[in-house]
Amino acid sequence: MKKEFDILHQLPKNLNLLSYNEIQKAFPKPTLIHLEGKRKEPLFVSTCLHGNEDVGFETLKKLQIYLKSHLLPRSLSLFIGNVEAASLGLRRKDQQKDYNRIWCNDPSPEGLMATEITEIMKNKNVFASIDLHNNTGKNPLYACINKLDRPFLHLASLFSNNIVFFDNPNTCQSMAFASLCPSVTLECGQTGNAYGPEKAFEFIVDVLHLENLEPSEKSIHDLNIFQTLGRISVEGTQSISFGDNLGEIDFPHELELWNFKHVKANTLLAKTKSDKDLLFVRDECHIDITSKYLRVEKRDGTQYFFLFFCVPAMLTSNLDIIHKDCLGYIMKTLSLN
Numbered sequence: 001m002k003k004e005f006d007i008l009h010q011l012p013k014n015l016n017l018l019s020y021n022e023i024q025k026a027f028p029k030p031t032l033i034h035l036e037g038k039r040k041e042p043l044f045v046s047t048c049l050h051g052n053e054d055v056g057f058e059t060l061k062k063l064q065i066y067l068k069s070h071l072l073p074r075s076l077s078l079f080i081g082n083v084e085a086a087s088l089g090l091r092r093k094d095q096q097k098d099y100n101r102i103w104c105n106d107p108s109p110e111g112l113m114a115t116e117i118t119e120i121m122k123n124k125n126v127f128a129s130i131d132l133h134n135n136t137g138k139n140p141l142y143a144c145i146n147k148l149d150r151p152f153l154h155l156a157s158l159f160s161n162n163i164v165f166f167d168n169p170n171t172c173q174s175m176a177f178a179s180l181c182p183s184v185t186l187e188c189g190q191t192g193n194a195y196g197p198e199k200a201f202e203f204i205v206d207v208l209h210l211e212n213l214e215p216s217e218k219s220i221h222d223l224n225i226f227q228t229l230g231r232i233s234v235e236g237t238q239s240i241s242f243g244d245n246l247g248e249i250d251f252p253h254e255l256e257l258w259n260f261k262h263v264k265a266n267t268l269l270a271k272t273k274s275d276k277d278l279l280f281v282r283d284e285c286h287i288d289i290t291s292k293y294l295r296v297e298k299r300d301g302t303q304y305f306f307l308f309f310c311v312p313a314m315l316t317s318n319l320d321i322i323h324k325d326c327l328g329y330i331m332k333t334l335s336l337n
């Protein structure tokens with residue numbers, strides 16, 4: 001079988017001369033790059049798993065400039081994922097698998113590549129894993145982890161005080177690597193912003209300088225740790241509006257400002273003109289758990305209120321994302337004792 005990805009031992013020259021949609025000039029195929037540093041166990045950084053997210057490529061450019069004048073204190077392995085979709089500005093091409101859903105023994109060509117990369121990094125005794133993403137909607141920078149162990153919390157806390165814990169889907173990159181080393185997904189704001197790559201770059205350099213990931217007592221204090229409870233989706237209509245009541249379902253104009261903020265019980269999330277159910281909360285198995293989190297009132301249409309004090313995340317007013325993915329998530333605060 002032909003190799004689905006390239007392996008390099010240095011960065012291609014002058015990445016900073018390329019715009020994101022020219023990424024295939026530097027990386028014609030998915031590419032794994034091993035850069036040698038003083039400590040041998042490498043930090044693994046995966047980028048561009050979603051082609052429409054530029055934070056990974058922009059961060060690579062910053063790393064390349066940094067490496068002109070600095071030695072690596074630790075080896076660094078970089079994976080550049082879905083370059084084909086990236087050159088088209090798509091999350092993935094229609095016939096492709098989502099590159100962040102192929103990391104658990106997936107039999108597709110993309111899945112075999114992910115399994116091989118995981119194996120390579122396991123054999124190199126990987127130190128920690130960082131997966132870089134953008135998201136839609138106004139969200140603060142935050143880190144996601146899949147284990148509540150102290151090294152995971154410590155790693156995440158070096159990026160943000162906002163930490164989201166989830167343990168599904170198990171096919172994502174951070175989950176696969178969580179069984180090998182402390183692993184984190186960084187959500188670096190919307191595509192095209194300048195502060196996300198800057199923060200991701202600083203974080204990577206910080207982690208490269210760490211001898212270990214044992215936290216000091218203080219460092220995992222004062223963290224906001226959230227757990228995802230359900231995914232909010234609009235189903236059965238394409239007609240969505242924000243604050244002007246023009247759509248079949250209408251959300252508050254300021255919806256995105258609720259992300260990562262506590263929302264009071266009985267806050268109105270949405271209203272519709274008909275009795276038809278258009279808004280759902282579902283768990284990871286796609287089971288309808290709407291009534292657990294939303295009070296649904298049928299009077300002059302349908303109104304949806306939050307049942308409890310809760311924290312939404314990744315709420316978006318981007319219609320394409322709402323149709324193809326979801327409106328956002330409901331979370332709760334976790335306390336660690």
Ligand SMILES: [Zn+2]
Pocket residue numbers: 049050053133134
């Ligand atoms: Zn992503």
